[in-house]
Amino acid sequence: MEKNKKEQGLIASIFGTIGDIIGTFIHDILFDDPGRPGVMRFSLPARTFHWTVAILVVLLGVTGLILFVPGWGVAGLACWTRITHRVCAYVFGTVLVLYFVTYRKNSLSYIKESFTWKREYLGWLRAAIDYYTGGDESKMPPQEHINPGQKIWQLTTIICGVILFVTGAILCFAKGAVAPGVFQWSLFTHALAFIIGGCMLIVHAILGTIHPRMSESLRSIITGKVSEEYAKNHYGKWYEEISK
Numbered sequence: 001m002e003k004n005k006k007e008q009g010l011i012a013s014i015f016g017t018i019g020d021i022i023g024t025f026i027h028d029i030l031f032d033d034p035g036r037p038g039v040m041r042f043s044l045p046a047r048t049f050h051w052t053v054a055i056l057v058v059l060l061g062v063t064g065l066i067l068f069v070p071g072w073g074v075a076g077l078a079c080w081t082r083i084t085h086r087v088c089a090y091v092f093g094t095v096l097v098l099y100f101v102t103y104r105k106n107s108l109s110y111i112k113e114s115f116t117w118k119r120e121y122l123g124w125l126r127a128a129i130d131y132y133t134g135g136d137e138s139k140m141p142p143q144e145h146i147n148p149g150q151k152i153w154q155l156t157t158i159i160c161g162v163i164l165f166v167t168g169a170i171l172c173f174a175k176g177a178v179a180p181g182v183f184q185w186s187l188f189t190h191a192l193a194f195i196i197g198g199c200m201l202i203v204h205a206i207l208g209t210i211h212p213r214m215s216e217s218l219r220s221i222i223t224g225k226v227s228e229e230y231a232k233n234h235y236g237k238w239y240e241e242i243s244k
């Protein structure tokens with residue numbers, strides 16, 4: 001009986017959270033007031049790009065998993081899985097090139113930001129476990145536009161993305177043209193980058209949607225804005241810079 005109550009509590013909280021996330025999406029897309037006070041974190045093109053990529057990556061991940069797991073081969077053999085996987089990869093590639101060409105400065109600064117690492121980030125990394133498990137917020141050093149955890153995610157998207165595109169191109173177009181060893185290594189590396197990128201994506205999505213400390217995170221990637229208070233607490237250095 002006791003266990004039943006606990007399970008019901010867990011199920012209710014999971015459904016409650018999913019409901020909150022869907023509610024935030026619908027509310028913020030349909031009813032957000034653009035004049036609401038706050039600071040802009042993500043521009044409209046960046047947000048549109050983010051959600052386009054997110055949908056494509058989830059589709060690529062699901063179809064890739066079906067093709068990859070031997071027991072699920074029936075769905076793979078049905079051909080649609082493979083076609084969907086390839087079409088999403090072509091669309092993704094096209095979207096990426098178009099975005100890069102159109103927003104060259106933003107794209108280059110994304111790459112630069114991801115590869116710029118400072119010694120002081122060690123302080124954030126040391127304090128992070130305590131902070132994300134409910135520890136004292138004041139112990140966290142003030143952050144730039146993104147924190148080192150988000151930088152690790154950005155780096156992952158670049159490194160895993162490049163590996164997945166290069167090995168994916170070999171798997172798609174070069175079967176028979178490259179040595180069997182190269183083909184096998186491409187398959188292995190493609191799967192490895194998928195597993196690492198996939199695990200990091202799960203962490204990214206959980207932190208961004210349901211972690212209590214990141215309360216305005218989902219909102220910021222839908223509407224672009226966070227409150228001044230949130231910006232000050234989470235990204236102190238960035239807030240100081242933009243307030244000048």
Ligand code: HEM
Binds near residue numbers: 050053058219
């Ligand atoms: C599918 C579910 C996803 C969800 C729910 C999600 C959610 C979010 C949220 C809430 C933010 C804002 C974080 C903040 O600054 O407070 C964000 C930012 C970002 N997302 Fe996603 N995202 C998803 C997928 C992806 C994918 C597939 C990629 C790239 C392959 C991606 C790349 C990024 C990047 C680079 C940022 C900016 C840096 C950061 O804040 O981590 N996201 N996302």
